[in-house]
Amino acid sequence: MVSTSSAVPVTVIGGYLGAGKTTLLNHLLASATSRLAVLVNDFGEINIDAGLIESHDGETITLANGCICCSMVDGLAAALESVLALQPQPERLVIEASGVADPGTVAGFCHAPGLLLDAVIVVIDVETVRAKVADAYVGDMVAAQLRAADIVIVNKIDLVDESATAEVVTWLDGYAPDALKLPTRQSVVAPELLFGHGSTDRGDQTAPAADQRFESWTWSSDEPLERSVVEGLMGRVPDDIWRLKGIVRLTDDDRRAWVLQRVGRRWSLRPIARSAAEVVTSELVAIGRPGAVPDGWFADLLGQPSSSEDL
Amino acid sequence: MNPARPFAEAVAVRDGRVVAVGPLAELVTWGDHTLDETFADHVLLPGFVEAHSHAMVGGMWTMPYVGYFDRVAPDGGHWPGCKSIDEVLDRLRAAAAELDDPDDTLVAWGLDPIYFDADDRLLAEHLDRVSDTRPIFVYHVSGHLATVNTVLLAAEGIDRHTPTPGVSRRADGEPDGELQEPAAMSLAKVAFGKVRAAFGTDQVAWNYAYEARNAGHTTITDLGTTQLYDPEQLDRWRRVTSDPDYPARVMVAAGPGIGGSGDHDEYARLAVDLRDNDTTGDKLHFGIVKIILDGSIQGFTARISWPHYYSAPDEHPGNGLWLMDPSTIADVVGAYHRAGLTVHCHCNGDEASEVFISAVEKALEEHPRWNHRHTVQHCQLTTKAQYRRMARLGMAANIFSNHIFYWGDQHRDITVGPERAAGMDACATALREGVSFSFHSDTPVTPMGHLHVAWCAVNRRTASGQVLGPQEAIPVEAALQAATLGGAYQIKMDHLVGSIEAGKFADFAVLDDDPLTVDPISLKDIGVWGTVLGGVPQPSSVSA
Ligand SMILES: [Zn+2]
Numbered sequence: 001m002v003s004t005s006s007a008v009p010v011t012v013i014g015g016y017l018g019a020g021k022t023t024l025l026n027h028l029l030a031s032a033t034s035r036l037a038v039l040v041n042d043f044g045e046i047n048i049d050a051g052l053i054e055s056h057d058g059e060t061i062t063l064a065n066g067c068i069c070c071s072m073v074d075g076l077a078a079a080l081e082s083v084l085a086l087q088p089q090p091e092r093l094v095i096e097a098s099g100v101a102d103p104g105t106v107a108g109f110c111h112a113p114g115l116l117l118d119a120v121i122v123v124i125d126v127e128t129v130r131a132k133v134a135d136a137y138v139g140d141m142v143a144a145q146l147r148a149a150d151i152v153i154v155n156k157i158d159l160v161d162e163s164a165t166a167e168v169v170t171w172l173d174g175y176a177p178d179a180l181k182l183p184t185r186q187s188v189v190a191p192e193l194l195f196g197h198g199s200t201d202r203g204d205q206t207a208p209a210a211d212q213r214f215e216s217w218t219w220s221s222d223e224p225l226e227r228s229v230v231e232g233l234m235g236r237v238p239d240d241i242w243r244l245k246g247i248v249r250l251t252d253d254d255r256r257a258w259v260l261q262r263v264g265r266r267w268s269l270r271p272i273a274r275s276a277a278e279v280v281t282s283e284l285v286a287i288g289r290p291g292a293v294p295d296g297w298f299a300d301l302l303g304q305p306s307s308s309e310d311l
Numbered sequence: 312m313n314p315a316r317p318f319a320e321a322v323a324v325r326d327g328r329v330v331a332v333g334p335l336a337e338l339v340t341w342g343d344h345t346l347d348e349t350f351a352d353h354v355l356l357p358g359f360v361e362a363h364s365h366a367m368v369g370g371m372w373t374m375p376y377v378g379y380f381d382r383v384a385p386d387g388g389h390w391p392g393c394k395s396i397d398e399v400l401d402r403l404r405a406a407a408a409e410l411d412d413p414d415d416t417l418v419a420w421g422l423d424p425i426y427f428d429a430d431d432r433l434l435a436e437h438l439d440r441v442s443d444t445r446p447i448f449v450y451h452v453s454g455h456l457a458t459v460n461t462v463l464l465a466a467e468g469i470d471r472h473t474p475t476p477g478v479s480r481r482a483d484g485e486p487d488g489e490l491q492e493p494a495a496m497s498l499a500k501v502a503f504g505k506v507r508a509a510f511g512t513d514q515v516a517w518n519y520a521y522e523a524r525n526a527g528h529t530t531i532t533d534l535g536t537t538q539l540y541d542p543e544q545l546d547r548w549r550r551v552t553s554d555p556d557y558p559a560r561v562m563v564a565a566g567p568g569i570g571g572s573g574d575h576d577e578y579a580r581l582a583v584d585l586r587d588n589d590t591t592g593d594k595l596h597f598g599i600v601k602i603i604l605d606g607s608i609q610g611f612t613a614r615i616s617w618p619h620y621y622s623a624p625d626e627h628p629g630n631g632l633w634l635m636d637p638s639t640i641a642d643v644v645g646a647y648h649r650a651g652l653t654v655h656c657h658c659n660g661d662e663a664s665e666v667f668i669s670a671v672e673k674a675l676e677e678h679p680r681w682n683h684r685h686t687v688q689h690c691q692l693t694t695k696a697q698y699r700r701m702a703r704l705g706m707a708a709n710i711f712s713n714h715i716f717y718w719g720d721q722h723r724d725i726t727v728g729p730e731r732a733a734g735m736d737a738c739a740t741a742l743r744e745g746v747s748f749s750f751h752s753d754t755p756v757t758p759m760g761h762l763h764v765a766w767c768a769v770n771r772r773t774a775s776g777q778v779l780g781p782q783e784a785i786p787v788e789a790a791l792q793a794a795t796l797g798g799a800y801q802i803k804m805d806h807l808v809g810s811i812e813a814g815k816f817a818d819f820a821v822l823d824d825d826p827l828t829v830d831p832i833s834l835k836d837i838g839v840w841g842t843v844l845g846g847v848p849q850p851s852s853v854s855a
Binding site: 016017041042076077078081098099100102103105108109111112113117137138140141268270273 | 467468472473474475477489492493494495497498500503507572573574614629630632633634636637638639662665799
């Protein structure tokens with residue numbers, strides 16, 4: 001996993017009521033391998049196994065696996081502030097946007113110092129999403145959620161036939177053409193795809209749905225990169241690379257380290273507070289469909305020696 | 312507002328309550344008495360009832376005011392409106408001079424630049440003229456914008472690389488000092504910490520009651536927007552209202568807070584328990600629930616039915632925002648309705664009022680209940696047909712008539728267009744269709760003062776002096792009814808306050824003139840001596 005120790009990566013999870021957002025949060029909390037802090041609107045829906053709960057104090061539930069779950073009764077900004085004040089800091093934040101919230105607006109709060117927005121994930125129910133978008137009251141709100149998504153989790157595919165899922169995935173391009181679409185059932189998604197870090201201790205464990213089988217590749221170099229080379233790379237990423245992220249040093253800015261993130265076809269390159277002096281190597285991780293990255297692809301594009309490894 | 316005695320010479324008071332009201336000769340037959348002629352030259356009205364206001368105004372007044380319109384602070388201090396950027400800067404310089412700590416952030420509130428000359432935006436470069444060493448944070452009156460100076464930008468690390476949407480930029484890419492919407496505003500952490508601290512003190516609740524008293528109000532509400540019954544807030548209300556000197560009765564609404572999530576049956580149980588069992592005293596009341604469905608019209612976040620907004624700016628395309636999922640409202644309303652509480656629902660747009668009215672209808676079909684008095688709050692664009700449904704369903708309306716003056720010109724020209732603006736804040740429709748109604752200031756959004764709100768409902772003049780939809784104007788008598796019993800009815804306190812009537816609290820507004828005899832266009836200019844609360848005179852702190 002690429003370390004961003006000076007800023008906590010944040011994932012925003014949106015989606016309308018009943019799409020499967022809470023189920024996803026429950027999976028994440030139960031299966032976390034890092035110290036996760038999950039910010040929810042209220043604890044009512046979150047169904048944490050009582051045996052996992054270490055302590056419950058007002059707005060915070062602490063789990064035995066090191067994760068915490070906080071309610072945002074005093075608002076998102078206040079919740080973020082108190083979570084960042086925790087010692088030790090959580091390794092990752094997941095924010096549940098309310099069913100009527102625009103997760104893009106919520107994501108706006110995640111650029112504050114100490115935070116690094118990772119991705120906006122929107123969960124939809126494959127069976128109801130088109131009716132929701134056509135709804136007179138909430139249609140514009142659901143459409144806005146889709147437009148804000150970096151990843152759309154097309155949930156409940158077990159309730160429809162395959163062609164219906166394919167139809168919805170195509171239809172989604174009208175709202176979220178650049179987003180990564182992950183069909184699934186019961187909100188089960190590989191954390192590697194959600195969070196964009198390479199497969200670690202999971203080995204070759206089978207991903208939950210056939211469409212989620214993935215491979216990851218890493219590349220690193222001790223030399224700083226030309227900004228134009230990085231930008232050029234972003235224009236030539238095969239669609240089968242679902243996520244790409246890393247920390248790089250740039251030749252035109254020797255003061256800072258830069259975080260490169262790409263989800264679906266959206267990407268960003270942002271400076272982080274940590275000084276470039278601390279970043280000795282530039283490192284990138286790509287995750288995608290098995291075989292998506294041809295041998296030596298990184299090296300060819302970046303003109304740097306590659307240490308590609310298949311997992 | 313007592314139909315048996317609409318006008319009277321004197322009122323007899325004992326133990327804080329009205330014994331009788333009528334001619335002096337009639338009252339003396341009650342026996343031993345002392346005749347108090349303090350108010351011989353004044354006019355007593357039932358104390359005004361504000362059924363939609365927020366105690367947080369008391370916190371705002373711990374900070375300097377830089378708004379466009381003149382405003383009076385709870386301590387009686389006059390704050391003339393700042394009519395230009397230079398006047399704002401002068402105000403800030405004076406306020407900065409009063410801060411002891413040179414590094415303390417200066418926070419000011421109420422900036423209202425829409426009335427400044429075109430192109431006049433308050434930016435960091437202006438605030439830098441006030442100080443280049445002290446952080447400065449200026450809230451705009453909308454609550455959706457703030458302007459900060461360069462020192463604050465630097466201290467919070469807000470620069471050209473800050474990707475947060477809403478950080479407004481100059482042509483060269485550097486922030487210009489305007490932080491738009493909450494995500495960008497939240498970057499000013501130190502300033503927010505200061506504001507939060509200011510809102511956490513008892514002084515907030517005292518200031519709130521002073522603002523009420525100075526305008527002739529004796530009963531006010533706190534339609535809080537935070538989590539239901541935050542124990543600290545509850546303690547604060549118990550503490551201040553049990554102080555004999557606290558000059559107002561307060562109805563504290565329960566609510567699930569913004570977003571409306573949580574266990575509503577549990578909230579309802581707590582609210583009923585407080586309503587029935589709290590023993591603080593007769594200045595603290597419970598029993599209404601507040602939920603928020605949509606945003607504001609001037610912020611383009613109210614939910615408005617087709618054809619939606621008249622000319623929405625690019626950054627607010629389409630319709631407004633739901634703050635709660637409309638598909639859940641029936642369940643939420645149902646929970647409080649079944650528990651026997653009165654639900655007050657913030658609905659600025661007519662699409663929001665439609666959803667709420669339908670939820671009440673469903674609740675009534677599933678659980679018939681008389682006398683619920685569920686109330687559409689703000690009720691600004693509620694249609695004629697909706698008023699007819701509300702009348703049949705036994706609902707009440709609380710109309711935001713102050714909008715006619717403060718934003719009427721914008722509503723006609725920009726937000727909803729001439730026709731719907733002429734029909735908004737429709738007091739005459741409520742009257743005609745038989746919907747019990749009150750009106751409100753929503754302080755701190757506009758200053759508390761029912762004489763001003765009544766003036767709006769009666770004259771419908773905008774800030775530019777034009778009349779907005781004269782057919783929705785109401786007579787002065789109806790406005791006074793709305794300002795007193797109308798408010799008391801919808802918070803279920805009409806058996807206690809809202810009229811001068813035997814058995815009720817001796818709560819009066821003490822005015823210099825009779826609203827029924829002055830020219831209606833002068834309603835808002837009638838002097839307020841103060842109030843009488845439970846028989847005790849409470850003089851205003853405002854110097855004439
Ligand atoms: Zn309000």
